[in-house]
Amino acid sequence: MERIAEQIRKEASRLLDSGEVELVVGFKKGTIPMVNRPWFARTPEEAKEFHWDGFCNLNLVNYLTKRKGKVAVVAKGCDSRSLVLHFQEHQITRDQVVILGVPCHGMLDRRKLQRAAGKKEILDVAEKNGSVILRGKELELVLPREEALQHCCTICEHRNPVLADMVLAPEVEERKTDRFSDIAQIEAKEARERWNFFRKILSTCIRCYACRNACPHCYCPECFVDCSRPQWVGKSQDPDDVFTFHLFRAFHMAGRCTDCGSCERACPMGIPVRLLTRKLEKEIKERWGYEVGLSLEGIPPLATYRPDDPQDFIM
Amino acid sequence: MDAKMLPKADVSGFLGELRGKGYEIWGPVEVDGAVDTMPLDGTASPVTEYWNSRVSPKAMVFPQSERMFVFSVDRSRPDAFILKEVEEPCIGRLAFAIRPCDARAFGILDKVFLVQGAWQDPYYARKRESMVVMALGCNSPCTTCFCHWTGGGPFSREGVDIMMTDLGEGFLLEPVTDKGRELLQGIDLPGASPSNLEEAKGLQDAATAAMGEPLDPSHIRKRPLLEMFGDSYWERAHEACIKCGTCTYLCPTCSCFDIQDEVRGPCGVRGRNWDTCMFPLTTLHASGHNPRPTGKERFRQRFMHKLRYFLDDFGTIMCVGCGRCVQFCPVNIDIREIIRELRG
Numbered sequence: 001m002e003r004i005a006e007q008i009r010k011e012a013s014r015l016l017d018s019g020e021v022e023l024v025v026g027f028k029k030g031t032i033p034m035v036n037r038p039w040f041a042r043t044p045e046e047a048k049e050f051h052w053d054g055f056c057n058l059n060l061v062n063y064l065t066k067r068k069g070k071v072a073v074v075a076k077g078c079d080s081r082s083l084v085l086h087f088q089e090h091q092i093t094r095d096q097v098v099i100l101g102v103p104c105h106g107m108l109d110r111r112k113l114q115r116a117a118g119k120k121e122i123l124d125v126a127e128k129n130g131s132v133i134l135r136g137k138e139l140e141l142v143l144p145r146e147e148a149l150q151h152c153c154t155i156c157e158h159r160n161p162v163l164a165d166m167v168l169a170p171e172v173e174e175r176k177t178d179r180f181s182d183i184a185q186i187e188a189k190e191a192r193e194r195w196n197f198f199r200k201i202l203s204t205c206i207r208c209y210a211c212r213n214a215c216p217h218c219y220c221p222e223c224f225v226d227c228s229r230p231q232w233v234g235k236s237q238d239p240d241d242v243f244t245f246h247l248f249r250a251f252h253m254a255g256r257c258t259d260c261g262s263c264e265r266a267c268p269m270g271i272p273v274r275l276l277t278r279k280l281e282k283e284i285k286e287r288w289g290y291e292v293g294l295s296l297e298g299i300p301p302l303a304t305y306r307p308d309d310p311q312d313f314i315m
Numbered sequence: 316m317d318a319k320m321l322p323k324a325d326v327s328g329f330l331g332e333l334r335g336k337g338y339e340i341w342g343p344v345e346v347d348g349a350v351d352t353m354p355l356d357g358t359a360s361p362v363t364e365y366w367n368s369r370v371s372p373k374a375m376v377f378p379q380s381e382r383m384f385v386f387s388v389d390r391s392r393p394d395a396f397i398l399k400e401v402e403e404p405c406i407g408r409l410a411f412a413i414r415p416c417d418a419r420a421f422g423i424l425d426k427v428f429l430v431q432g433a434w435q436d437p438y439y440a441r442k443r444e445s446m447v448v449m450a451l452g453c454n455s456p457c458t459t460c461f462c463h464w465t466g467g468g469p470f471s472r473e474g475v476d477i478m479m480t481d482l483g484e485g486f487l488l489e490p491v492t493d494k495g496r497e498l499l500q501g502i503d504l505p506g507a508s509p510s511n512l513e514e515a516k517g518l519q520d521a522a523t524a525a526m527g528e529p530l531d532p533s534h535i536r537k538r539p540l541l542e543m544f545g546d547s548y549w550e551r552a553h554e555a556c557i558k559c560g561t562c563t564y565l566c567p568t569c570s571c572f573d574i575q576d577e578v579r580g581p582c583g584v585r586g587r588n589w590d591t592c593m594f595p596l597t598t599l600h601a602s603g604h605n606p607r608p609t610g611k612e613r614f615r616q617r618f619m620h621k622l623r624y625f626l627d628d629f630g631t632i633m634c635v636g637c638g639r640c641v642q643f644c645p646v647n648i649d650i651r652e653i654i655r656e657l658r659g
Contacts, residue, residue: 035644
């Protein structure tokens with residue numbers, strides 16, 4: 001981890017010093033354990049603050065939308081796919097971005113770790129040889145790293161950046177996973193049961209829109225929930241309006257979500273919002289065999305038209 | 316001696332008795348591994364070993380969505396489009412085992428909603444006036460707590476009617492106000508012994524000492540207001556912030572709301588919902604102009620309001636140091652750091 005951080009600092013410093021980029025976006029160590037802060041370095045001096053550990057989980061592409069000038073960004077596999085999508089959707093151009101790729105062993109799930117620590121406060125987390133060590137007052141707990149991963153990382157099939165200008169760590173082994181077993185379980189439920197299930201998981205939503213704002217691909221200049229003329233959706237805690245927000249958001253993500261997990265991680269209420277986006281990911285994969293953001297040449301199925309497109313869903 | 320002991324095994328009986336006296340009781344409840352403050356309807360039992368609830372108890376007096384008026388849009392009715400007040404029974408609400416920081420937060424909300432000699436917000440007032448607060452002091456505050464910076468402490472009695480101290484087997488209940496004393500007098504519980512009081516004093520002193528040296532945010536006032544407002548500091552400080560509403564919606568002191576008319580079929584409701592300075596819509600004018608057009612202005616508003624305007628207007632900052640925003644911010648915006656940096 002420290003070696004990766006050192007590489008990021010070195011490359012960032014070189015890029016800024018030479019004037020190749022005016023800004024490098026990465027992470028700096030957070031003020032509390034298990035959360036790091038996006039960091040924006042504009043001088044080699046500021047580049048010294050770059051940090052890397054298992055909590056660099058936010059998708060930094062969020063900060064590149066419509067940005068002017070030349071920037072470098074630290075990108076894991078999922079982030080690199082978001083970059084590809086950003087290039088395809090013209091949110092920033094390829095020649096504006098220097099991609100500092102970081103092959104990823106998966107990021108750690110803060111909530112899982114806290115559950116493991118029970119009622120003891122985690123004051124420090126260290127990672128060593130495939131283990132995670134939690135320390136606190138009367139707390140010393142060692143967990144296998146694999147068990148501490150965020151759910152999205154446990155089913156990730158693209159851990160290496162799909163596009164990068166330089167890769168700052170050795171490539172990691174890719175693996176095949178069963179991405180949709182939990183989705184299939186929900187699909188198997190009766191309609192009424194499914195309805196009740198989603199009503200229940202969305203019942204704690206406080207409409208802070210952290211899920212939306214943490215997502216690099218939710219970049220509409222005006223979100224439909226913020227539009228007041230016309231007002232598409234009510235603003236109260238009425239479950240129908242809460243539901244509408246989540247369903248619309250998920251549909252806007254159809255064929256555009258890289259399952260980086262930023263939405264779910266940002267949610268203060270721990271709502272598993274990825275169940276909705278992954279259902280759509282599954283549909284896209286089944287209908288068009290498409291995975292988002294794997295190459296610049298890929299054609300996003302919902303942003304294109306072919307006369308022989310499947311039409312059997314039209315009633 | 317007014318103080319009493321509540322054995323842990325008797326908590327549900329105690330709450331049942333209060334419920335019998337007509338109180339609607341709210342308290343910390345564990346939901347899917349997290350703790351939220353919610354109504355204890357008799358089936359949910361409160362947790363008392365917790366740091367703080369995720370959602371603050373402010374919803375007891377200022378719910379996220381609240382109906383103010385109802386109306387009909389059926390033009391054939393003589394009362395079409397006439398606003399009618401929503402009748403709400405006046406029930407006594409009792410907060411059980413909330414944290415002292417959140418108890419203090421009600422005092423800050425009072426400054427906004429119950430302006431002495433000026434006007435009172437009726438929706439807030441009718442819930443707040445009859446409210447009783449039982450606060451559970453923090454034997455082991457956590458590292459994101461900074462109540463002592465804001466004038467509070469792990470056993471602060473401000474805004475508290477009955478102070479609870481966890482003595483292991485049971486809770487010491489010390490009345491702080493007449494309201495609290497009255498409530499305790501009517502309930503059959505064993506009186507506290509001098510050794511109970513002594514033990515509690517020891518725990519309270521130890522917790523207070525464990526908080527470390529506070530930083531006094533009121534020093535922020537020393538800087539000229541416009542200089543602070545125009546400080547280039549904000550350009551960089553807001554950069555990581557994604558402008559979601561997590562900090563303000565979890566905050567026990569944030570009080571902004573938005574009034575909306577919503578109609579379903581022939582029935583209309585005028586209600587108010589929590590709003591947040593983080594959202595662009597909050598300040599969007601009907602003309603299309605937005606005085607806080609970018610994230611920088613919205614971020615600055617949050618901190619200037621909490622740490623400066625409120626201090627100038629009411630002599631206290633709009634923060635009780637509960638640490639929720641620090642814990643839950645997805646990008647680690649830390650108000651303690653902002654306080655430190657704004658003090659210069």
